[in-house]
Structures are given as C-alpha cells and as structure tokens.
Amino acid sequence: MEIPLFGTCAICDDVQDSKQYESYNICTGCVDILEDIMTEYFINTFNNNKSTDFSNFIGYLHQTDIPTSDYNKILDDSSNYTRRKSNRVITAMEYSKHASNKRYFENMHVVLEWLKNNPEFYLYYFKDNYVCPNCSASLFEKYTTNSIGEWFVVSCSNCDTLLKKYYSPKMV
Numbered sequence: 001m002e003i004p005l006f007g008t009c010a011i012c013d014d015v016q017d018s019k020q021y022e023s024y025n026i027c028t029g030c031v032d033i034l035e036d037i038m039t040e041y042f043i044n045t046f047n048n049n050k051s052t053d054f055s056n057f058i059g060y061l062h063q064t065d066i067p068t069s070d071y072n073k074i075l076d077d078s079s080n081y082t083r084r085k086s087n088r089v090i091t092a093m094e095y096s097k098h099a100s101n102k103r104y105f106e107n108m109h110v111v112l113e114w115l116k117n118n119p120e121f122y123l124y125y126f127k128d129n130y131v132c133p134n135c136s137a138s139l140f141e142k143y144t145t146n147s148i149g150e151w152f153v154v155s156c157s158n159c160d161t162l163l164k165k166y167y168s169p170k171m172v
Contacts, residue, residue, distance in 0.1 A: 011114040012107070023124060033104070033111045038125050039166035041081050043145055043154060045074060074130060078115075078122045086112040132156040132163070139163070 006016035009027035011034075020031045089109045096102040115121060130139055137158040144157045154164040 011111055021124070024121070029107065030111055030114075033108050034115075034125075035164075036166045037085065037108065037111060037115065038122075039152065039154065039164045040085070041078070041122070042126070042164060043152070044081065045077065074126045075119070075122055078119055082112055082116045082119075086116070132158060132161055134161040135159040 006019050007025045008014065009016050009030055010025050011030040012027065014027045014029070016025050016027045018028055020026060020028070026034065086109060089105050089112060093102055093105040093109065096105055131137065132139060132142065135156060135158050137156055139156065142156055142158040143163065144155050146153045146155070150167055152166055153162065155162050
C-alpha cells in the first residue's frame with residue numbers, strides 16, 4: 001500500500017492530493033466545499049457588520065463594538081451559522097432530486113460537522129482575510145458582491161481586488 005504524500009483528509013479521511021491549508025490536511029473535494037461555506041460566512045458576517053450611516057460617525061461608533069477587533073467579529077456568529085447552515089443542508093439533501101446535488105449536500109454536511117467540532121478553523125481561515133491584501137482596507141466596510149451566473153464574487157470596493165468567489169448551484 002502506497003503512503004499518501006500529504007496524508008489523509010481531516011474531514012472525510014480520503015487521501016489528501018494537495019496541501020491547500022498549511023496547518024490542516026484537507027483534500028481537494030472538502031477544500032472546494034469548505035471554500036463555498038466560508039465564503040458565504042464571509043459575506044454574511046461582513047454584511048451584518050457594515051455600518052449603514054457613515055455621515056454620523058458617533059452613531060457608527062456606538063453601533064460598533066469598539067473593544068472587539070474586526071478579527072474577533074469573525075467568530076461572533078460562527079457556531080450559530082454552522083448550525084443554521086447544517087439545518088438548511090439537511091433539508092436540501094431530503095428534497096434534492098439530482099444525485100450530484102444530493103452528493104454535494106451530503107459532503108457539505110460532513111464538512112459542516114467538522115467545522116462544528118473545529119471552530120478554531122474560522123480564525124485560521126480568516127486570519128489574512130479581514131483586510132484587503134492589496135490596500136489594507138477593513139473588509140467590514142469596503143467590499144462588494146456580484147452574482148455571475150451561479151458564482152458569487154467578493155471584491156474590495158476600495159481597489160476592486162478580487163477577494164473570493166464561490167459556486168453555489170442552489171443557495172441553502
């Protein structure tokens with residue numbers, strides 16, 4: 001028996017064919033689903049923390065939890081998000097008519113269960129993604145999203161740098 005170059009996947013125990021995350025052994029299939037999940041979480045988290053009244057700076061300061069850094073805001077709702085997303089995925093698995101979609105949702109459920117048991121991955125994943133890598137703008141304030149077919153694209157609204165994109169055949 002040949003020993004895999006990168007070991008086995010921490011999520012599904014399949015052979016890991018590449019190394020996407022330096023600190024985690026996760027196979028390509030799980031990485032793809034994890035990217036979809038984390039990008040949706042990114043959009044929800046950053047959207048929920050956007051200030052809606054920039055003309056009233058004092059109001060903005062009261063609306064924002066000053067002692068909490070942008071980085072810490074990432075974890076504020078991670079466990080609730082994982083639970084809610086998991087419930088939606090279970091429903092999607094039950095009602096999915098296409099085998100490929102059902103398989104996708106089944107695999108997504110496995111990844112969500114892993115995230116539920118490894119919440120520290122949120123901090124690891126977003127450690128470099130709460131500011132724009134090009135202009136250092138806080139992405140809690142400076143991002144845009146666009147839908148292109150079944151793809152969602154997240155960009156910095158300050159400099160148009162592409163931050164993330166993810167495929168979602170059905171929003172769940």
